[in-house]
Amino acid sequence: MASNITSSIASSVRPSLRQAAQPPSPHTPSRFASSNLSSPGSGFRQEDDAVIIELGSRYLRAGFEGEHSPQCILTFGPEDSRRAGDYRGWAPGHRRKHFDIEEWGQQHELWRMDLRDVDLGLVEDKIERAFREVYNEYLLTDAGSARLMLVVPSILPHPLLSTVLTTLFNRWKYASITLLPSPTMAAMGAGVRSALGVDIGWSETTVTAVYEYRELRINRSTRSMRSLLKELARTVIAHRQGKGDDVPRIEFELAEELMARMVWCKHSGETTDGRANPLNGAEAQVDSTPSDNTDEREIEIEIDWPTGVSSQVVTLPLALFSQPVEKVFLASDTASNYLDDNEHSLPMLVYETLQALPPDARALCMSRITFVGGGSKIPGLAPRTMFEVDLLVKKYGWSTIRGKRVDDRRDKLREIAQGRAGKPDARFQEPLPPGEDYIEEKLRKQQAKEALPVVQGQLRRVESLGAWTGASLLASMKVKGFVDIEREKFLQHGLAGARNNVDISVIPQRTSSGAGFTKAGDERKSWTLAGWA
Amino acid sequence: MGLTFPYTYISCPCSDGSKEIEESRLRPAPLFHKKALAEEPEEDDEEKEEAPFDAHHPRASFSLFPPEHLLYCEECRDLKCPRCSIEEQVSHFCTSCLFETPASAVRSEGNRCARNCFNCPICFSQLSVNNINGAGKEGPWILNCYYCMWTSLDIGIRFDRPTNIRAQLDRIANGGKPKAPSKPTETPDLARRSSYLNHESYPQLSATTNNPPPTQQDDSPKETPLDPAARFTALKAFYKNQLTTTTAANPTHPSISSDFSYSSPASLNRILNLYSTSGSFQPKRKPKPQLMREALYPSEGLLIPSPDAATSTQTKLLSSPTGGFINTTTLSQRHFQTGPAGGNPDARFVDELRPMPAPLTTKRAKRCKECRHILVKPEAKPTSTRHRIKLVALSYIPHVSLRPLLGTSAAGGGASTSSAPSALLYGGDVILEPARPTQWILKLTNPLFDAVRVSIATPAVTPGKYGHRVTILCPQFEIGANSDVWEEALGSKSSDAGGSAGKISGSGNGGVAEAGKVYEKGRNWTSVAVEVVPVSITQPIVEAADKEEIQVREVDEDEDVLEIPIRVRLDWRQGDLDDGANKKARLNEDGVEDGVRELAYWMVLGVGRVKK
Incomplete structure (x- = not known):
């Protein structure tokens, strides 16, 4: 993705790597006149x-x-x-x-x-x-x-x-x-200047890595608010049919109201039916609060379901409204390796975008994750995504290599390495040259001069x-x-x-x-x- | 559509194909060039045969307008719809208090009434200011809605004075506490530290602060997160500050510093630099521009969402008194809260809503898009309904009405439509029997003071999904001038506007629906017969994928409506009656014979619904 940014900011804010920042000269606060040809007196003639x-x-x-x-x-x-x-x-x-x-x-x-x-x-x-x-x-x-x-x-x-x-x-x-x-x-x-923008939109979810106001990478998934809406409608209808109501009709407007008002997302990786999310494995259970779940399952809410001219009170369990989120955004019903490239779950999408970034950009972006779009309003979805991304990072690191065979091979290599006298890659480890590494020192000096240390390398959400x-x-x-x-x-x-x-x-x-x-x-x-x- | 049958819609000529040809250059080439194919067989330099107007096409609903919405441009001699006229704001006023707001103050008041006009956040109707005690001049005041009985007490807001409610409301948050100032309270040590750290002269300080800048952990927990408006102000101040700082560091940089006023020392420095650097041949090594940093503190607008924010929403959703479906806001309520003037578009619960100041409305003048001629100019006063200029299309084009023709056996001419033989009036809709021919009387009434020659044409089979057969029995005729009513009443046989044909003058009875003949004719109106044969609307049958039973799919809304597209072509010679415009026309166009006006447009006539 080429960068499309505003030139003037970018040019003025080039990171200076070798030059020390000058102390700013004293200045009066500036007025922002609209044109560079305007004389000082013409400030009040505003555009x-x-x-x-x-x-x-x-x-x-x-x-x-x-x-x-x-x-x-x-x-x-x-x-x-x-x-x-x-x-x-x-x-x-x-x-x-x-x-x-x-x-x-x-x-x-x-x-x-x-x-x-x-x-x-x-x-x-x-x-x-x-x-x-x-x-x-x-x-x-x-x-x-x-x-x-x-x-x-x-x-x-x-x-x-x-x-x-x-x-x-x-x-x-x-x-x-x-x-x-x-x-x-x-x-x-x-x-922020760098961010990982997660836009949970109507027709698709995009994750865009923005580094110094430039777009580095876009990943997208078909998991979107539209599919959530349809899934919610199907879930509600199925529930009502299961309870023996006559086949109700659901209109787009009602479903959208329900989606905007009632849909929510569970805190942790536990799905509604108590089954652990296959993606997370056992770790998911650690953070889950079982007391919450029992509460939520019992609570029922009343909804005025329009029927022709009047409306009818329908009782639905609140837990029903978190199921579609699990299914649509977190893909809890499908193992991640069954998913196509365009239908990754939300945490996977975030993780993959981060993984594809160069390490320094990744370090900056991962601690500036913003959630925008309609889906960001779903209570709990953003924290949940962060939680799952964290799990993914803990599980895989930033390595793209994974799978059963890889683990086997790693174990074997380790065994071989133990069998040998020295480290398998000892010959690549040259001893450090004596004395100080001048590049390192320069970098350290540079860092000390940087105005303020930047938060990087930790997963963090920033509200946009x-x-x-x-x-x-x-x-x-x-x-x-x-x-x-x-x-x-x-x-x-x-x-x-x-x-x-x-x-x-x-x-x-x-x-x-x-x-x-x-x-x-x-x-x-x-x-x-x-x-x- | 949506109106009572029969109705008329007119498609403005501006949405005709000719415009699209001109624009097609700008469009990306279509996959296969339809126009090239179409142009080959008919290379007539005469009027290209246009496809008949399809009233059921989704685009049609954007180009069709009721005749009352249309204007007429005297210069272009064409109809003008809202899409081909330019609007100019004349005055701004509030619809509930009818007070005019000067244009300079509109923006600063957020395009909303700055007085005491408020709309209910629940039902959007008007709120009124009331004394909480019922009467008297003392005591707190509240806003309440007489429609849904919402009061500002529901969100814990009461006012000290009954005037200037808007200013008072801006200071009170929901719950009655004073609102946090939109300017964030800067924690002094943080602010000072951040500005000091920018200096190189404080290296020891920056060296010691190796700890990462505060994240939410070491933030003071008591500090409440800023609301969006305050965050915006903080961010704006932050960016402005950063731009100033970074520009001051590299004064020769042209892009941003150029925007600064000359009074700033940085800019002076830059100007001096400009001359000095251009004069010397060995340019000084320019300092690298300083990095503009990002917002690091909540006071600068950064917001790290606290982990329990989402949880609190959920618990609120769960708890019985405040939660539930009924206490959450609807989508339309949230949209209603949008705007920089108060309002809380993020409101999830009813108690987070705010009363909204009434939006202002405008009076607008309209100009023709092509020639900039003024078409409509209202008086600026909000209470006045008069116009200085108003060129309405209805005073140029004939008024069209349609009524069913009664059976050939004698019936009164003025019979009402309800007794129509073939059209059943049912629930306000005219229901047509499929495959049964019905005859209708199309009457055109002339508003002009000149006789107008009319030719109307319609496709034999209406375009679209269902081809209904339509025949206009007399496609060309003349309608008389809208002359003095008395002339006719006095029975002057030598009515100059009447034309030549031996006609039945306005008598009403004795009209014959015969091909090629006018049905009836009056002083300034003519009616012709139209024959319509509706086809039956077949209900598309889809088999449900999972079920055995066959489901009957609903017919699209208005798919069963019979609408006749009619191409109307008018021409008339502007008489001597109104000399002003005529003289102008004569001056304008010397070559062409003066006073001749032509007008052509597509009209859609809604007849009724076809019985399913």
Whole structure:
């Protein structure tokens, strides 16, 4: 994954390896003027605050820079794609068509990453309507006048990206649109520079390793909120059928309410039926608190189950609502070696992403794990994932080699080694050169000079304010985005006009600091899609 | 759809295919080029034959608008829908107190009413400020909802004064305690240490502090974690501080320091450096930029979630008085809490919700997207409903109505639709018998002061899944001018607007549904007959995978609705009656004969539901 970051931060914060940090000269607190050509007096003529819009497959968040929360969250449900003037969704007694559980989701999504069954024209229509609503009802500003920053997933199919940009540029007079990747923004919103962003989204779960604001690696799994929703619906229906109720119908909306309100995750590796998780083995039992489990199993909750015009009180055990999480996210019913590459369980996904990282990046990322997305709201899921990852690390270390045969072979090697006089690899162990290792010393000195030691090497969770808020922070710092698409250029060539040079190096910019203006003019001419290319 | 039958929808010309051709360049090439295939056989330079409009296509619901939603641009001479007009905010006001907020104050108030208007967090209806004792001027005040009986006492909030509730509410947390200030309280020693450690001049200090920075273990446990708003402020301050520090360390760096004002010594230093370095030939070795560090302390916005946070949610979920389904918030309640002006979108339980200040609404002017001509301009005053400019499409395009034709045996012309022979009115819906031809009267009423020639066309078989047969018996006709009502009433036979055809003038009876003939004609209206033969809606049968029995799948919503797409083409010559616009038109276009207007659009006519 190429890095797609904002250039100016990156260039200014290059880790200095040999140079000592200078003590900062005294300074007055700075005002953040918008343009580098503004005279000091023109500070009060302020530019419109940038509008930040985060697009996901189900939700749209929109708001202004420098605010801690978006102004609104919009959905793309079936009620939102009715004709203008059709208000029957609000009419009393209105019943929507019943959909089978397996068909759920399509009507509630803006797009799918699988473009085979996506009508791009429909995506265009939905985006246009949503943006119109956002500006007219929530932002209360004229669309197109302020800068627009779009927070989008860091991998987005080109047809989708092109559709979004074409719609926006054609419909409104945006001078330019800045793209920001959501995993990096989530790291920004956590206050860290490196992070392992776990995004438990609607259609997929992604784990993105962000190192110094660059995306190093993305792993993804099909275990997502959509599958959780379906699984929850199936579980509840099965339970009610098991109790002898007549076959009830469950609608998408009810299932989603149940998912948002009642679903939770157990603390430890013990599954609902008391069977130890095959992944964890015996260690899982250590932390489990059996008293909790008995309590939870007894508690029943009452739910108003809508039946036609009225509703009926249905009693469901609370324990029922943790089963789908176990099954969907923790894959408790399948051994990990039966799973395909695209359906790893959540802890496995985190572990594998960490494992694939270079050791120094891994050390930083593993102590900055952020959970965002809809699934991060499930109580207990994030701690549970951390717990399981910890177990995995304890069990396997960071070695990729595992299995029965490996253990056998190791034992044998050990036996052989014991049989021999010396260590098997003794000849590789050269004695240390006499005297101090000057590199080591230099490194140690360097470390002492580092402002503050960094937490690394331990598993730790960091709470993020979310990708939208991260982007809001970034925009309020007046940092210029790297992927800044200008209107005229885009309308001329479309996405094909982007510079193909994906490799963004910050070094040339720094060396040219003397002639910064000409360089800046150079940059104007071409634009890049960076990571989205 | 959703409306009572019959109804009319109009598809704005802006969503026609012509626009898409222009845009297709920007789109990635489709897998197989449909257009190239389509263009080969018919290379007519005349109007390209368009595919008939499919009202059941999912995209159709985005391009169809009720006629009342449409505007008309005099310059472009075309219909304008909300998708092809640009909106400009004229004024901002609160819908519950009708007070206008100046545009400069809107943002700072979070786009919400800064007065005493609040919405209920449970049922979203309006809250009112009430005295807790019932009456009197003393005593605490509360917000309460007359619809669901929620009061702010439920979340432990009461106010000292009945005015300026919003400011008071911002200071009170749920439970009645004062809210933690949005600016985090910095633990002084931590803050000082972190700033000292940046200095090289304190090496002994940094050498001694080899212990890792505080994680949650050695944090003071009494410190409560910041709420998102406070965390945001802390993080923002932190980033700003870091940017300033790192830029001060390398003043020649152009990217960030350029944003600083000249009053800062760092910037002055940079400017001086610029001149000195460019002058000398051996540039000084530039100091490497200092590393911008990450947030390390809770006061800087870092939040390490405590392990028992999730547990407490779970125990709350379990405990009987506060837990259970009924005490958790619904999704819509959570969405309603979104916004920078108070509100708690993370609220999981009902007692964490906050009353929300009423959102402001705007009055907006509309401009044509192409020519920027103003189409609608309302008066800025919130209470005024008048418009300075208002070019509504309904005053240009004919008003369409549809009614069933009664049996050929004599029946009163003004008979109501309820006695229609073939269309049963059932529960507000018009139910059509499949495979039985029904005849309808399509009446077009002209709002213009000029006679309009109309040609309407419809595909013989409606596009989409079910092809209903539709025949318009008279596709071309004329509707008279909307002239003075008295002219007709006084029976002036020489009505100049009437046209030439020997017609039955407005009498109502004696209309004959005959091919090629107008059914009825009045002063400014004409009606023609339309014949419709619905096909039967077959219910798709799917076999359930696991069960033997055959399940009948439900028909899609509105799949059984019979909608006729009609291509309407109007042309008229603008008469001398309104000279202002006409004169302008004459000036604008010299070559073309002046005053001629054309308009073409797709209209969708909802007839009824086909019986299943």
